[in-house]
Ligand SMILES: Nc1ncnc2c1ncn2[C@@H]1O[C@H](COP(=O)(O)OP(=O)(O)O)[C@@H](O)[C@H]1O
């Protein structure tokens with residue numbers, strides 16, 4: 001703990017946004033703007049089969065009929081969708097067979113991100129896929145996973161190599177018509193990760209994807225699909241960073257999880273997209289649709305998210321509890337500072353009998369930021385004996401920030417038990433002083449207190465990432481107290 | 483060790499301390515007594531560096547350094563410890579983790595290596611015996627849901643772990659039953675070693691039966707109006723604070 005704290009301290013005192021560098025490698029870009037031609041350009045660049053192009057075009061045409069949602073508790077100037085580059089790929093050979101083949105500049109990028117692929121490979125036994133701008137750059141550990149029949153590759157590769165699987169599941173949980181951003185994503189998504197765990201297989205390592213937006217004026221639209229066959233288990237982690245730029249950048253991802261009978265998917269996110277500067281200039285618009293379905297009985301899906309980045313976050317990782325006795329969990333820490341806005345939460349849709357869900361949301365607001373929890377617990381007419389427990393806690397640093405809770409509950413079966421608890425607290429001057437009096441300086445004290453506040457969620461993260469996430473919390477709140 | 487000269491302090495324009503003079507040498511135990519609201523906790527807070535109190539005059543030196551110019555955390559690291567009258571709760575932060583952070587921050591300041599998990603645990607085990615504190619209490623969130631007595635014991639435990647040179651105990655005896663009082667007092671006594679000093683704030687002379695002071699001072703209206711030996715505490719116990727008040731008024735009227 002000491003080293004950790006010392007690290008936190010070092011980084012807190014030195015840090016602005018640490019990942020704000022821009023890497024210089026040649027890219028292959030689509031022309032600015034969005035049209036059927038853009039969609040065709042992307043599909044052609046990726047050599048896609050006709051069904052995939054059709055899927056995209058249909059989504060695009062539907063998108064044209066849709067309106068951007070206005071109900072979230074966030075505000076931002078109108079996005080000009082014609083001013084975005086929808087495809088940008090590092091020009092290097094896309095698939096590197098070994099790590100040595102990767103462009104050195106690209107490798108330096110990874111090293112700055114703190115993911116030395118070599119190190120990852122050697123030490124932690126975490127399989128990594130990295131998506132820079134639009135393209136998946138490398139997937140480590142593929143062979144080893146392959147021996148157990150596990151598929152872990154980029155989405156583009158999956159479309160080529162496993163079209164039957166992709167075709168069957170893509171859009172089955174989040175259809176293109178679901179919402180404005182999911183339609184946009186379906187039309188222009190460029191890459192992402194695909195993961196398939198065969199029946200009865202317990203994935204022996206954490207699977208992990210690092211997403212990074214590098215190029216200017218580029219949107220990132222990645223697509224992740226995870227299928228867990230009956231009785232299988234997988235733990236998956238995504239991490240995100242982006243350079244500091246004065247203009248806003250759009251990130252509209254879609255993640256779909258499918259857990260069949262007695263399968264379990266644990267999905268963790270450490271989201272640290274560039275949040276904008278202290279005056280609120282720049283930063284990522286993070287408009288993401290994440291949804292999982294417990295399609296079989298006794299299936300389990302667990303979302304854990306640590307959200308520290310983005311200028312605006314709009315995201316509700318959800319679980320459809322279709323199988324009887326299935327189980328959904330949502331653990332979230334959302335930090336907002338300066339002018340950040342977050343409207344995040346979850347939906348738990350109970351369709352099966354004896355389904356359970358648990359929601360633990362911890363919002364931390366500082367500066368002039370706004371942090372909203374929005375959650376829906378829905379129990380369908382036939383979902384007897386469904387249970388939900390929700391805990392929403394807000395912690396305020398200072399008095400210019402806001403915390404809001406919007407819990408929606410719709411219960412159509414009277415055997416359901418739905419519980420909701422909420423608290424709001426402040427870091428007290430007396431708590432800080434108590435720490436100071438024990439020799440702990442204010443920044444470290446704040447880190448200690450917020451990590452305590454968020455502990456229940458942090459405990460859900462895979463070990464390898466818990467420490468990193470703790471540091472992130474501290475860094476994001478740098479200078480916000482005292 | 484500690485030299486307080488003509489210290490004036492207050493809060494929000496209200497004067498609370500009106501010229502405190504006090505010198506504490508290594509190895510000494512000083513007791514401060516006085517009626518409610520006389521400024522005892524304020525003195526403790528000002529010495530520890532609580533920001534919302536404003537020092538309006540005088541000086542304080544700790545080990546010949548200007549204490550008032552030092553940050554609260556550096557005062558603590560230099561060896562000043564305050565056992566709070568009302569210890570705060572910090573949810574989610576285990577007591578053990580909190581103390582480990584504190585101990586290692588203080589060690590860092592002194593140029594020492596951080597204690598590793600094994601060494602820290604060993605130290606904890608030793609000190610736990612001193613104040614009869616239980617492991618299970620230390621794994622819980624700091625002071626959260628602790629009884630009054632457990633909070634006070636935890637303060638003394640932290641003192642033992644941090645090994646300060648000057649410990650200020652602010653009404654550590656209040657709210658303790660006689661057994662707990664004895665445990666806390668024994669904890670303090672076993673930590674006395676002739677080099678460290680104590681400033682013990684209390685209402686009751688009974689604590690001073692266990693922690694025998696070298697000096698007793700009576701604080702009244704933000705001033706030390708009378709100093710003496712242990713006998714002064716007994717006299718106070720017998721006659722109540724009124725006798726002090728009367729004496730003070732007499733001198734004022736002269
Ligand atoms: N935070 C505060 N704000 C305003 N007045 C205070 C504050 N703290 C203490 N005081 C006042 O200062 C005086 C001394 O208080 P205190 O030092 O707590 O006395 P004691 O510890 O001797 O009982 C009291 O009149 C009290 O009301």
Ligand SMILES: [Mg+2]
Pocket residue numbers: 522523524567652653
């Ligand atoms: Mg007091």
